[in-house]
Amino acid sequence: MILGIDTSLGSAVAVIEPDGVVRSQVDSVDPRGHAEVIGTLIEQALAEASASPSQVTHVVAGMGPGPFTGLRVGIAAARAFAMGRGIPVLPVVSHDAVALELLLHEALTGGYEDGSLETFAVVTDARRREFAYTVYRGLDDDGLPVRVSEPALAPRDELEDVLAGAGARRRDAERIPAALLAIAGARALAARRVIGPADALYLRSPDVTLPSAPKRVVA
Amino acid sequence: MNRTAPLVLGIETSCDETGVGIVRGRTLLSNTIASSMDEHARYGGVVPEVAARAHLEALEPAIRAALDESGVTLADVDAVAVTSGPGLAGALMVGVGAAKALAVSLQKPLYAVNHLVGHIAADILDADAPPLEYPTVALLVSGGHTSLLLVRDLTGDVELLGETMDDAAGEAFDKVARLLGLPYPGGPEIDRAAASGDPNAIAFPRGLSRASDMADHRYDFSFSGLKTAVARWTEQRQAAGEPIPVADVAASFREAVVDVLVTKALAACRDHGVPRLLLGGGVIANRRLRDVALERAAAEGVTVRIPPLSLCTDNGAMIAALASELIMSGRPASTLRFGADSTLPVTEIQVAEEA
Numbered sequence: 201m202i203l204g205i206d207t208s209l210g211s212a213v214a215v216i217e218p219d220g221v222v223r224s225q226v227d228s229v230d231p232r233g234h235a236e237v238i239g240t241l242i243e244q245a246l247a248e249a250s251a252s253p254s255q256v257t258h259v260v261a262g263m264g265p266g267p268f269t270g271l272r273v274g275i276a277a278a279r280a281f282a283m284g285r286g287i288p289v290l291p292v293v294s295h296d297a298v299a300l301e302l303l304l305h306e307a308l309t310g311g312y313e314d315g316s317l318e319t320f321a322v323v324t325d326a327r328r329r330e331f332a333y334t335v336y337r338g339l340d341d342d343g344l345p346v347r348v349s350e351p352a353l354a355p356r357d358e359l360e361d362v363l364a365g366a367g368a369r370r371r372d373a374e375r376i377p378a379a380l381l382a383i384a385g386a387r388a389l390a391a392r393r394v395i396g397p398a399d400a401l402y403l404r405s406p407d408v409t410l411p412s413a414p415k416r417v418v419a
Numbered sequence: 420m421n422r423t424a425p426l427v428l429g430i431e432t433s434c435d436e437t438g439v440g441i442v443r444g445r446t447l448l449s450n451t452i453a454s455s456m457d458e459h460a461r462y463g464g465v466v467p468e469v470a471a472r473a474h475l476e477a478l479e480p481a482i483r484a485a486l487d488e489s490g491v492t493l494a495d496v497d498a499v500a501v502t503s504g505p506g507l508a509g510a511l512m513v514g515v516g517a518a519k520a521l522a523v524s525l526q527k528p529l530y531a532v533n534h535l536v537g538h539i540a541a542d543i544l545d546a547d548a549p550p551l552e553y554p555t556v557a558l559l560v561s562g563g564h565t566s567l568l569l570v571r572d573l574t575g576d577v578e579l580l581g582e583t584m585d586d587a588a589g590e591a592f593d594k595v596a597r598l599l600g601l602p603y604p605g606g607p608e609i610d611r612a613a614a615s616g617d618p619n620a621i622a623f624p625r626g627l628s629r630a631s632d633m634a635d636h637r638y639d640f641s642f643s644g645l646k647t648a649v650a651r652w653t654e655q656r657q658a659a660g661e662p663i664p665v666a667d668v669a670a671s672f673r674e675a676v677v678d679v680l681v682t683k684a685l686a687a688c689r690d691h692g693v694p695r696l697l698l699g700g701g702v703i704a705n706r707r708l709r710d711v712a713l714e715r716a717a718a719e720g721v722t723v724r725i726p727p728l729s730l731c732t733d734n735g736a737m738i739a740a741l742a743s744e745l746i747m748s749g750r751p752a753s754t755l756r757f758g759a760d761s762t763l764p765v766t767e768i769q770v771a772e773e774a
């Protein structure tokens with residue numbers, strides 16, 4: 201059994217079988233409160249899958265991109281769960297889960313009203329008037345979405361131009377489907393590939409201001 | 420669960436130290452700390468986002484190191500403990516997320532506890548000290564907090580007598596060090612500079628110590644006025660074209676901080692008829708603070724307890740120790756329904772306790 205955890209937008213946890221059969225998927229759309237819900241969601245996903253922690257063989261971690269405070273909770277949880285069981289963590293770019301969902305849906309339904317998904321961008325809210333986006337084109341032989349460009353940030357009012365330049369159709373995502381995240385991880389595992397980064401995809405440097413000279417208190 | 424000498428793994432991520440501790444009952448097996456202090460040095464203070472990122476990277480290696488040092492495996496652990504607050508929210512969340520997932524994966528109980536009460540629990544791990552007696556007054560001083568507590572029972576009755584209204588004492592050291600052109604962290608630098616200085620050279624103010632403050636702020640602290648006073652004094656010297664006697668400024672500043680801390684702590688002992696004072700927090704590493712506290716307490720017949728310094732700075736062992744006490748006193752575990760609480764009051768020793 202494979203456990204998928206993502207907190208890059210809301211909080212989402214899923215349990216799948218290694219061949220991709222989804223056993224459970226639970227969500228909290230609260231864009232904050234990741235730390236509050238993560239333990240309950242993991243417990244709930246295992247219970248709905250009728251799985252015990254000892255049956256989990258791999259943990260798939262959504263590595264972002266995402267606003268950092270929430271993103272870290274899921275990664276910390278994925279690593280700790282895996283450590284508790286002595287099993288590996290499979291890192292996956294969170295946008296890959298959305299891309300895989302879109303591509304599988306297209307394959308099943310024969311396409312979208314506004315044309316094919318030849319080249320498209322998964323777009324998520326990065327806060328601070330920015331979007332995070334990743335450009336994709338189709339599935340590879342391992343059944344994994346092909347990233348044309350890696351996750352990046354664009355100011356809200358420049359995103360359309362950026363995507364037009366890349367020839368990518370925009371696909372906004374409000375949530376990361378944890379089951380598809382786990383499936384991407386399972387496919388990577390089957391193909392003996394590592395498809396995600398080892399570290400969180402913050403895409404932003406920490407907010408810091410270097411101290412200026414001490415302010416004078418006497419005018 | 421073993422309730423006589425539980426094996427507890429504690430996780431602490433409230434500020435810039437990633438602490439993982441393992442205790443068995445009251446015996447310390449490991450106190451593993453990874454600090455991101457060096458990364459904050461160039462900013463002159465703890466940067467919350469830098470600290471939180473460092474926790475995520477340091478936590479897993481710290482847990483492994485603590486297990487190695489203790490010679491135990493995760494399967495042996497009776498319970499997981501974690502700091503729920505107070506502290507930096509983003510930093511706390513890393514520990515909370517990890518601790519919950521670890522507890523679920525191990526199918527072991529989780530205890531979510533209060534960081535400040537953890538500082539008191541650190542004392543229990545001191546194998547050389549006689550058992551902690553109640554009630555005791557506790558003075559906790561660090562870069563993040565300055566609190567005066569009345570502890571009637573570590574696991575059930577801790578009262579906040581007073582706390583800082585603005586900067587923590589450790590923060591005041593950092594800020595004044597910067598004023599004097601000394602590097603971060605300021606505590607050891609001020610100490611070094613003060614060594615050759617005269618603590619009575621300059622009469623810096625003692626915050627919230629006037630008679631008029633005593634009604635509402637008898638046990639509260641304030642250090643921002645002191646910092647401003649130091650700044651004003653040095654600027655006036657500079658304006659007059661005179662050199663700054665750094666050693667005297669450092670010694671006089673330090674004396675003002677130490678004096679107000681010790682005076683208020685001993686007043687609390689006197690007012691409550693408690694002849695015991697426990698010191699905790701990273702600033703206790705300051706030699707002058709310990710010396711003045713010991714000297715003046717002895718004169719008033721107050722016994723001072725100081726845990727080993729490695730247990731005074733933020734650490735996971737104190738979190739494990741507090742959970743171990745809760746377990747041994749029969750308290751149920753926490754549910755998974757709690758978050759990081761950056762302002763968790765000290766009266767909440769354990770959060771989200773099962774009904």
Ligand SMILES: [Zn+2]
Nearest residue numbers: 561563700733
């Ligand atoms: Zn502390």
